[in-house]
Amino acid sequence: MEEVNSENWKQLNFNVDSLWLINERDKSGKHANVYHGNFIPQIPNQLIRRYTSEKELVLELFTGSGTTLYECESLNRDYIGFDINDEIINHVNLKMVGTTINYCINNCDVTDTACFDESMKTSLKNVQKDKVDFLIAHPPYMDIIQFTDKDGDLSHINDLNIFLIKLKNAFANSLPYLTKGKYFAIVMGDVYKKSEVIPLGFYTMYMIKKNFRVKLKGIIVKNIEGNRGKLGTQNIWKYRAMKSDYYLFKHEYIFVFKKEF
Secondary structure (H helix, E strand, O other), X not given: OOOOOOOOHHHHOOOOOOEEEEOOOOOOOXXXXXXXXXXXXXXXXXXXXXXXXXXXXXXXXXXXXXXXXHHHHHHOOEEEEEEOOHHHHHHHHHHOOOOOOOEEEEEOOOOOHHHHHHHHHHHHHHHOOOOEEEEXXXXXXXXOOOOOOOOOOHHHOOOHHHHHHHHHHHHHHHHHHEEEEEEEEEEEOOEEEOOEEEOHHHHHHHHHHHHOOEEEEXXXXXXXXXXXXXXOOHHXXXXXXXXXXXXXXXXXXXXXXXXXX
16 A cells, blocks of 8 residues: 655545545546446546555456556556456457556456466466455446346346345455455446336445455445436436436445455
């Protein structure tokens, strides 16, 4: 973790509030909003700077379009990632040509223990590390956006209990590689099914607390105004909500945990 003292705390500028209001996503550098479900670069930037130091190792369970990896590159952190989508992995690898950080992305289902362990052992050897210093996960929100047609893709699961079991398997596979006393974060939103809010974020938080020896260090609510799916249609969505009985989703949760085992 970055050392905070009376001289540097203002320059570090960590957001320690539990409400993060973000006007628009960072589009600088390699970031591009070309992939449904990719998350806001400001989130991994804040978390990586706060919970790791330069040259430490970040593990990500769902690489997606590379948002966290690009932040690791700009912040001089090493990176191991996983994704089931080989096309997006190829896209990200092309953008990382010439990088100076140690990184690798594995085409692997993170709920598959044998595949995950084999990939992690090879990856740790490649980046010349023994353990992970920070873990971050931004899973699909059940079947709201389906990313691939592959078996094992969590974005095909429409049953809450099955989804949570699969997610638990992913963390059972990955958390042993995180150093004891280090931190991990889950970015998760809620879903709306059958005319009812399903608080997927809180179900996920409870699943982690119930199954792993961890301390919950923060529940952050994030809101961003520049939602690509609703840009230019705010009035339509507001009208529909007012005509009905629901509220518009503008939030996601960031759950921060400290590993105790």
